[in-house]
Amino acid sequence: MKVAFFSTKSYDKEYFNRFNDDNLHEITFFEVPLNNQTAGLTTGFEAVCVFVNDKIDEETIEIISVNGIKVIALRCAGFNNVDLKAAKSRSVSIVRVPAYSPESVAEHATALILTLNRKTHKAYNRVREGNFSIENLTGFNLSGKTVGVIGTGLIGSSFCKIMLGFGCKVLAYDDIYESPDLISKGVQYKKLDELLTQSDVISLHCPLTPETAHIINANSISKMKNGVMLINTSRGALINAKDAIEGLKSGKIGYLGIDVYEQEADLFFQDLSESVIQDDVISRLISFPNVLITGHLGFFTKEALEEIATITLNNLSDFENGRELLNEIKS
Incomplete structure (x- = not known):
């Protein structure tokens, strides 16, 4: 699956590349956050991977859905930054990492x-x-x-x-x-x-x-x-x-x-x-x-980063292969 990865930091690249076995997913890393100003970068991708401070509001969802995005993969537990109703109306699935260390x-x-x-x-x-x-x-x-x-x-x-x-x-x-x-x-x-x-x-x-x-x-x-x-x-x-x-x-x-x-x-x-x-x-x-x-440091351990990468990549694989989305968020 072609994935546009937003708000990228060095540790994101390290852990996601490490656990993306056999390059199962084709990940393109963007340092910028996802919002209505950067949503145009999603052209040609099937999925986006986002974090807590990406702004996935109605306008952003409209743009990315038109660009072909089918699933939003949150690499975090919280989802208050996502307009769930807008995603549902555009048939965009949302998955998350409900628990990581x-x-x-x-x-x-x-x-x-x-x-x-x-x-x-x-x-x-x-x-x-x-x-x-x-x-x-x-x-x-x-x-x-x-x-x-x-x-x-x-x-x-x-x-x-x-x-x-x-x-x-x-x-x-x-x-x-x-x-x-x-x-x-x-x-x-x-x-x-x-x-x-x-x-x-x-x-x-x-x-x-x-x-x-x-x-x-x-x-x-x-x-x-x-x-x-x-x-x-x-x-x-x-x-x-x-x-x-x-x-x-x-x-x-x-x-x-x-x-x-x-x-x-x-x-x-x-x-x-x-x-x-x-x-x-x-x-x-x-x-x-x-x-x-401290600047949102609570999650930042090796064990948590491993879980975040593993679960997020599994969520994307489940979506791509039509399997049940165990970590799907439904409005």
Whole structure:
């Protein structure tokens, strides 16, 4: 199958070329993202492979379908950047990678917690400058703290188990499914408001839907403990960033760790070190000493990249050979 591969990075080429056995698929790599301005590049292809910040809206889908695209292969789990109705109306199938090493994201969320808490990033920079002072680097014991987990799918479940291993009391909220396995291990499911008011640390692991968009806002932040630690490794739009800034200024939010950001499409996966960042919200967030931002790094492990490449290529093969699409997204 002829595949137009968008938003290409060096690691994409490495892993997809490695697992594209016998060059079963003819992949052309484009560094540009897919959107209505670049959709013309899909002429002569049968499939596109896209990532989280490609914009597959109605106009883009119309262009690529006219160009002969029959399937959109997402090399990620989320699909909020795709107009599902437009794809269905054009008979364009959509497949994704529903789960790839959930431990990678769960472990990254844990890394954000530990870094923010024990300030290892600050200690590292001090020592490199010959400053061995530990003033103002005080942390807290994670053991014994109450950790609230919003969303207990594969990633959320993995995170719950890690926190239990640290000796935390783990509360969970999931409006779709409550895991008997997690309950048997000691996780307590609560209503959202109860979780917000009782947790010392809150970590987001739910998908972005109309119901969860800005689930963290001025109202929900007001219910949290003073000095709460808030972690988001799921989707940026789960948090209203401007409300989070107000929470940081007031001290209600004591720590904020985010691997995702609502307007990340114009920022993440690019080197902007020599540019003036035009996004005032993220610039303000970066200025806080108790905020840690990583650029959508949570998935980035060898194991996850192998799974992403393997599952995506299998999805394309299943489509090409008329087999059941196990990972198809249906509107």
